[in-house]
Amino acid sequence: MAKSGGSRGRSGRPAGSARPARRNRAAVPQRTAKAKTPKAVTPAPPPPPAAARFVLGAIPGATLGGWVDAWRERMPRTELQLHPLDFATQRTALLEQGLDAAVVRLPIDTDGLSVIPLYDETAVVVTSAESHLTAADELEMGDLAGEILIVPRDDVLGPVVPGAASATFAPPEDTEQAIATVAAGVGIIIVPMSLARLHRRKDAAYRPLRDGPTSTVALVWPTERTTPEVEAFIGIVRGRTPNSSRG
Structure with a gap:
């Protein structure tokens, strides 16, 4: 005696039912890797302008x-x-x-x-602080007769002193050395006042030379x-x- 109910195939599905279509993997589009957006490159800052x-x-x-x-x-x-x-x-x-x-x-x-x-610039006479020339507030060329005139290699005035004696030793290399020499009691030097102030020393003194050369x-x-x-x-x-x- 046959059991009631529809017949089933071997797979257990009811007879006559459609088999579900197999998924065709080849037909399914594969998910492609997303292209990476390149990072924006920040341009290097321009070099600072040269300082004026x-x-x-x-x-x-x-x-x-x-x-x-x-x-x-x-x-x-x-x-x-x-x-x-x-x-x-x-x-x-x-x-x-x-x-x-x-x-x-x-x-x-x-x-x-x-x-x-x-x-x-007014010219001044630089001497030793103990020189007799410092007794006057100002000097003239005539006051320098008999003095030893030292002219350094960097002289800027080219002074000519009537009656003065020329140094018998080699000229000092610069005004600073010449002032150091007269500070020791040897001779005089004539320079613009600013140079006398620039190389001021306690053992040297200077006086304006009224009729001296100007710079x-x-x-x-x-x-x-x-x-x-x-x-x-x-x-x-x-x-x-x-x-x-x-x-």
Whole structure:
């Protein structure tokens, strides 16, 4: 006797039922790896601009304090750098060592240079602090007759003293050594007052020489390199105010 119920196939599914379609793996699209977005490259910051600067040459003894202060107040973004000069090589240094301008002692070969005289320096006689010459407040050439005149190799005045004796020893290399020599009681030296002050010593003294040579200090620069910075410094040394017109 047959059992009730529909017949089933071997697989246990009811007879006549459709077999579910097999999943065709090849037909299923494979998930592809997502392409990585390259990281944005941050560009390197540009190098900072070169610091603005104004290079000013200066001979020993030059009086620059007020001008330097005025420059720093008016031109805070442009550094003023001081470059020491020697009298004998001041023109060469100005033209060959990257200076914008220079405060020099005249005379100087002015070919290709612009020149503005600034001030004249009085000559003084430097002696030992115990010299009889210190009894006077001022001296004249006639007071120096018979004295030993020492002229250092870096002399800037070329003094000629009637009646003075020439030193019998080799000239000192520079003014500082010459002043040390006269401080020891040997001879005299004639220099601009600023150099006497620069090399001041307790054992030396100086007196103004009324009829002595003068030393003119000037501002010079290469004419073809008259930059706005040079113009600004010219305005300062000529006493212009920041708002004054050029003159």
